[in-house]
Amino acid sequence: MSWDLVELVVRRNLRVPGVEGPAGDGVVAARQFDAVLMSVGFKLSGELFGRLAGLAPGAVIDVAVRTLGIVRRLVGAHVEHNAYFKDFPANVPDTVEFWTDCLLDALGDELAAAAVADGLEQGLLNLLALPKYGRYQHDYVEMVAAHDALVESVRDRVTLLHLGGSVEEELSGIYLALAGCATPLGDEDLAVLRELALYCASCPQPDSIPVREHRAIIDEVRLAAGAKLLADTVTDILRLACLLSNGDVSLLTPTRFRSLSRRSRRGLLAALDAIVAEQPAKLGDVAAHREAWKRLGERLHPHEYPRWEHAAAVFAVARGERRAPSFASRLEALLAEGDVAGAAQLLRNAPGLLLRSLDRLLRSSGSEAATEAVLCAVEDTVGKASARVILSVREHLDNREGVEQRIFANRLGRGRVVADERAPIDAAVLERLRGLLDAEVKRRLSALTRLVIDPDVMDVALPLSGKAISGGLGVLPRGSVSPVRGERLRFFVYWRESAATTDFDLSALLLDSEYELEGWLSYTNLTEAGGVHSGDITAAPEGASEFIELDLDKVTAHAIVPQLNVFSGEGFDEVAESFFGYMLRDGDQRGLPYEPRTVRTKSELRGAGRVALPLVFFRADSGEWRAKWLHLNLAGEPEFNAVENNRVSASALARAVVDRRYLTVGYLANLLADEVIPWAGQAFEEPVVFVGLERPDGLPPGSQVFTPENLGNLIPE
Known part of the structure; x- marks a missing residue:
């Protein structure tokens, strides 16, 4: 069994699968494991602790070593997070003061001074050419030595790890949840579903697969096995053909079809023939993807199989040799009249x-x-x-x-705002x-009985689509709102370049109640009322981090919009690794720039845009701070993206999402008010349907649990 699949179980379900081994007294080892977990914000559930305590110490250590690596990656603690200013958030200089210091340092070096002189002759000062600018001036160990230890707080994050079943059982559960989800999955989950569809081919299958993109992935396995396909429209066959060519199963971007095996061609044509033979009206769907059908016909060679004449009709319609009015054209004709x-x-x-x-x-x-x-x-x-x-x-x-x-966002998270x-x-x-x-x-929803809902999940938006939502820890659907409980808000970005020198810039817009600019924090403005920037890093061959901290009691702005800009080099989809997150701390906690126990969320950075807008922090009417997820990006420029240049677009998108009313778990709870039991940590003797941000400890066996990772399955078909 690949440990990557075991990691998938821990990462998605926060369950440790396959906890087995010789019996023994593992209490001490389990306690040590639990203590180390707590240092990164995790803890063993009572059931998992009990299972480990009954194993031999060596078996406990094996589980601990593997699991610790997974949870550290999950929260972003698997890398060293250095900061340019060693004492950050203390002793961050004024921007001009810092630039002047870099310039004076350069003038003390003969080669650097000559480069500065050449630039000044042209009226330019290239910060990137200054030896002291954009490069760590100390190593990680020196940075750690400059900081006091983190003071524990009761508000530090504690995420429970639960006991799982066998690896096979857990993977089968993930497969059924993804395949049967009523909402489209994001790219990461689609990739997981594709892998698990093959692995779980002989496992129980979902009763229905409502999303056609998911159905195409299952049909890929069924086609290889010679089983009957689930496709029931001609477009389903086109999706499957795109998948076989590693193309876009959503059909939004053109696929370059590759040569297919004779077996695959026969399977596709036979299924296509059966669909059209049963319902000839489905030929009307061909026109919507006419060019794709033409290109696919060149690969399937339908003329070699005259017995499937109904399949041949599809390509005749695509070439314009046969007329097949679509349902949409009939509708448009009526509306035109x-x-x-x-x-x-x-x-x-x-x-x-x-x-x-x-x-x-x-x-x-x-x-x-x-x-x-x-x-x-x-x-x-x-x-x-x-x-x-x-x-x-x-x-x-x-x-x-x-x-x-009105706000529009496509499946890539590209957003735009227009007047209504x-x-x-x-x-x-x-x-x-x-x-x-x-x-x-x-x-x-009437089938849901004994429904228990954690009040903290009420403002989580229903995931009507998983598109453009990245994986990670504590990531919520677009429009979800979370309370911000802490005096100091610190967000961060980490990236590690792959093949080219890459500079990501972490910035933040500070906006007033009308979402007009009050100020910003970035490498061009290291300090602003209530906030400081950790300093600009301009290359990341071994990984780099940038931070922004804001004292929420001193911030006068109404909204804070974190922003990730690709200044130069590789994009979010091209770097070896990149992620964003935020931490919350009380005023006296101190600690390193990055402390995993204080991390509230960590989100992978992916997407074709060159500017990412993960979420917005804003003041509620009560005066308390809230976070609302955006999951949006801007196309940006190929190079030199900066917060000052895209502030208008970013501000408009943030305001549109904050003002928009999203359907939340609270909407469902209000519909079922008579059936809902608010959760306040109480114990239950019989199985319940639990909805919350995390699975609590001690739920009765047989309980159904819905958390943000599988909230889409709460939505009925």
Whole structure:
């Protein structure tokens, strides 16, 4: 068994699998293991401690060594986090003072002085050419010696590690959860699902696979095994073909199809033929991806298999040799004629599309009769739509009134904000629709009994999509809100370049209540009211870290927007490693610039953009600080991205997300108010359905647990 798969279990489920070995007295070793875990913010659950205590000390040590490496990577403690200013956050100089010091240092070196002189003749001072700038002036050991030890606080993070089953059982559980998830997974989870689909091919399979991208991954394994495919549309076959060519299963970017084995070609064509033979109308879906079908036809050679004439029809439609009106074209024709009632009647055959077209239909209705036809169509068919679509539309309705700006984010996390210029919809109509959707969601949740919800999870947004959300520790879906409990907020970035010199810059925008600029912290402004920057590092062949700390009692800004800029070199998808996170400390805790026990979240940095916006910190109406997840990025420039240059776009995105109303766990709790038991640490004798930020210790066997890692499975189909 690959230890990478064991790491997957610990990282995703916070469960240690396969804890086995000879019996013995492992109490002392287990206590030592627990103590070391606590130094990085983790702790053994009672059940896991009990199992380890009954093993021989050597077996406990084996588990400890392997598990410690995993949790240290999970929280970012597997690397040494140095800071340019050795005493950070103390003794950070003024920016001009620091630059002057670097310049004076350079003038004492003959070669450096000559380079400075050449630049000054052209009216330039190149900071990157100064020997003292951007390079650590001390090693990690010297930095550690300059800091007092961290003082423990009851508010330090403690994350429980639980006892898992066998490795096979745990991996099967992850596979079933990912494959059966009702919301699209992000790239990292899709890669995990693809690996586990092969590993778990002979394990129990999910009862249904609602997301078609996930279905294509399962079908890849089924195709190789010669089993019947799950695909039931021609587009499903196209997704599978893209996957076989290591292309984009979402079909948003073109795939360069490669040569396929004869067995794969036969499997794809046979499945395609069966789909079209059963429902010829599905040929109407071909036009949406006409060019991709043409390219795929060159690889499948359908002319070599005349017995599959229905499959050949797909490529005939793609080439324009055969006409096949799509459902969308029929809908557009009705709307062009102003026949909203007719469009609503047609859309009864596609409940999901009906809901996604709801706003447009209501804006175009023009009469009470047409509006009533739309509402009746929704009422009659909402039970056939997917829960994800229902919840997405429900969230949309919450943001249909009193909103001046709209935010759009694609699957890559690229965000943009536009003014809301849509015609209004009657408030009574919106209220009726909310009631219809709420009733349907409540009906689908009726199977949840003995539902226990931790109040701390109430403001976590329902993960209607996993796209653009990175893995890590404490990472929440876009729109989720968390309390910020601590006097000092410190966020950090770590990166290690792969092949080219790479400079990431950690910055922060400080915005007022109108999200106008109050100031910023970056390498160009090391100190700002209430905040300090740890100093600029311009290369990371062995890894580098930058920090920003803010004393929240002294910050006058309404919002703080951390920002990661690629100044030069490799992007987030190209470096060997990069991640972002934030820590919270009380005023007297001291400690090193990076202390794993104080880390509240650590998020992997990935994406094609050159500017990343992980989250925003803002003051609530109560005056308390909150964090709201953004998971957004800006395209940026190929080089020299800086917080001063993208402040307008970043501020607009942050405000749009803060102002937007997201559906949260609290929404579901309100629907099921009579069935919900608030969790306050009490014990239960019978199995429960628990929803919280983490799995608590001591839940009865047979309990279902939903945490941010699998919250998407709480959403019913």
